[in-house]
Amino acid sequence: MQLDPRSITVMTALMAAVLGAVLLGVRRNCPPTIQGLLPWSLAPMTCAGAAGVYALQGWWPEFAVAQTGNALLLAGCGLFYFGSQRFFGRRVTWRLWGGIALLSLAVLTWFLVRPDYRVRMVVFTGTMTACVLAHARLVLRDGRGFAARLIAGTLLLQAIVLVGRGLASFWVDGAQSSRFATTTVQTSYIASYCFSVLLLSVGVLLMASERVREEFELLATRDALTGALTRRAVLQAGGEEFDRWRRYGQPVSLVLLDIDHFKQVNDRYGHQAGDRVLAGAVAAMRGELRVNDRLGRYGGEEFVILLPSTDAEAARASAERVRVALAAHAPEPGIPPCTASLGLAWAQPGDTSLDALLARADEALYRAKANGRNRVA
Numbered sequence: 001m002q003l004d005p006r007s008i009t010v011m012t013a014l015m016a017a018v019l020g021a022v023l024l025g026v027r028r029n030c031p032p033t034i035q036g037l038l039p040w041s042l043a044p045m046t047c048a049g050a051a052g053v054y055a056l057q058g059w060w061p062e063f064a065v066a067q068t069g070n071a072l073l074l075a076g077c078g079l080f081y082f083g084s085q086r087f088f089g090r091r092v093t094w095r096l097w098g099g100i101a102l103l104s105l106a107v108l109t110w111f112l113v114r115p116d117y118r119v120r121m122v123v124f125t126g127t128m129t130a131c132v133l134a135h136a137r138l139v140l141r142d143g144r145g146f147a148a149r150l151i152a153g154t155l156l157l158q159a160i161v162l163v164g165r166g167l168a169s170f171w172v173d174g175a176q177s178s179r180f181a182t183t184t185v186q187t188s189y190i191a192s193y194c195f196s197v198l199l200l201s202v203g204v205l206l207m208a209s210e211r212v213r214e215e216f217e218l219l220a221t222r223d224a225l226t227g228a229l230t231r232r233a234v235l236q237a238g239g240e241e242f243d244r245w246r247r248y249g250q251p252v253s254l255v256l257l258d259i260d261h262f263k264q265v266n267d268r269y270g271h272q273a274g275d276r277v278l279a280g281a282v283a284a285m286r287g288e289l290r291v292n293d294r295l296g297r298y299g300g301e302e303f304v305i306l307l308p309s310t311d312a313e314a315a316r317a318s319a320e321r322v323r324v325a326l327a328a329h330a331p332e333p334g335i336p337p338c339t340a341s342l343g344l345a346w347a348q349p350g351d352t353s354l355d356a357l358l359a360r361a362d363e364a365l366y367r368a369k370a371n372g373r374n375r376v377a
């Protein structure tokens, strides 16, 4: 089967333009917290521009086709990388990008004065390969899942094809060989370029939709005011830990915590200050908990702390740490620290569900309140 490189190039231009438009559409439906979609949308469009310019060979002077096409292709490659930097929240190195743009401009000008196919090929291949490899490194480091693997794999393949084609240009009579020569090297290069744009666009699309799903999941499990887990989410996690205790004997403990005299905070400083005090209290509690511990808002000024793999003694130490931290935490100037009462419970033989622990923790909390507050019972 013989593929016509010019037709592939024209098809690539059309396909890349459509992919860019699709990504732009996706961007409109994404929450603004997801960054990088604009450069990601512009990247395939720029590649489409490059393919369109290459397709003009024969109608435009060769030098103009090569310079403009290569510059656009490099810009497309850079935009994909730049988009990923934004997406992963990396600090964007403006100086680096400015430097690369200036260098490219200088090289471009120099080629206007001294056109040399092989030097041009080395500079272009070298810059493209460096950009592609840096991008692959970033995605491998910060990304996960199928989409990240797809992107990294495509980029690595692209680097191999780039280097292969760069080397081949020294064997083939490069200066005379046509861009659309139906040689194996040229056809593979153009076909791989077409697939790269397609796979990279699909990859970033998947990565963005995965992020949207994660953000919505987070919204559904987090209490909007304090950032603690919702009651439903923390109780679900508690149920899972309880099952683990029943099946494998892994200890699990639970704390119900109620901020003392919180009504007075609202009455004295206003409901909004009360809101901030609650959010601050959650932040202070978090600082005392381990990574696997779960903190949820049970309702109002009452919280649940789930302590997986924690027996009664260790749970008491954790609860005590939280109590001390809260009593020492000054919410904001003018508002004194709030204390809290904590009721502790742990899984015991005879318990049939998490409700048993919740009931005991509630009784313990009641005792802590009755015995003078600011204590663990």
Ligand SMILES: Nc1nc2c(ncn2[C@@H]2O[C@H](COP(=O)(O)OP(=O)(O)OP(=O)(O)O)[C@@H](O)[C@H]2O)c(=O)[nH]1
Pocket (backbone or CB within 6 Å): 225, 258, 259, 260, 261, 262, 263, 264, 266, 270, 271, 272, 273, 274, 275, 278, 299, 300, 301, 369, 373
């Ligand atoms: N600002 C604010 N206040 C809340 C929120 N949820 C519940 N509250 C308030 O928390 C207060 C709870 O009051 P009470 O149940 O009387 O308990 P308390 O004043 O903490 O007294 P003790 O628990 O007995 O120490 C009420 O005034 C509620 O309005 C909230 O999201 N924001």
